[in-house]
Amino acid sequence: MRIHIATDHAAFELKQYLVERLTEDGFDIVDHGASVYDAADDYPPLMIACGEAVAAEPGTLGIVLGGSGNGEQIAANKVRGIRAALAYNVELAELARQHNDANVVALGGRMQTLEEGYDIVRTFLDTPFSEEERHARRIAMVEAYEAGRS
Numbered sequence: 001m002r003i004h005i006a007t008d009h010a011a012f013e014l015k016q017y018l019v020e021r022l023t024e025d026g027f028d029i030v031d032h033g034a035s036v037y038d039a040a041d042d043y044p045p046l047m048i049a050c051g052e053a054v055a056a057e058p059g060t061l062g063i064v065l066g067g068s069g070n071g072e073q074i075a076a077n078k079v080r081g082i083r084a085a086l087a088y089n090v091e092l093a094e095l096a097r098q099h100n101d102a103n104v105v106a107l108g109g110r111m112q113t114l115e116e117g118y119d120i121v122r123t124f125l126d127t128p129f130s131e132e133e134r135h136a137r138r139i140a141m142v143e144a145y146e147a148g149r150s
């Protein structure tokens with residue numbers, strides 16, 4: 001499975017860790033930066049690039065990282081077709097896939113250990129959408145709004 005990933009400076013170490021672990025696990029990782037640590041970098045262009053890559057390639061998933069994950073989630077969600085969910089524990093990561101069919105997960109690198117971050121991300125990547133009608137119906141309502149049909 002192809003995974004798109006991006007971070008700003010605040011989760012640079014977490015991104016490096018995830019790229020290494022997920023590559024070992026057999027995932028095809030596309031790294032959208034930041035490619036070097038720069039304490040003054042800005043997250044929006046990095047997260048939007050990651051979101052655009054996910055939206056352009058259905059079936060892929062994305063990981064956006066920052067200090068809290070909040071701004072990263074907000075930026076990724078500006079991309080048409082992106083459903084980005086903030087996950088700070090494995091239960092949220094699981095629900096993001098099962099109920100929301102999220103295609104991007106946002107994590108705060110300052111909010112958990114590297115190993116906890118990996119567990120959250122692996123849960124997100126390993127959990128399928130439930131396909132339950134009520135969840136599909138609600139997602140379709142959001143998509144209709146996004147498409148200007150509601």
Ligand SMILES: O=C(CO)[C@H](O)[C@H](O)COP(=O)(O)O
Nearest residue numbers: 010066067068069070071072
């Ligand atoms: O999480 C973030 C946005 O939601 C950023 O990573 C965070 O705001 C960066 O903070 P600073 O510039 O103080 O290192």
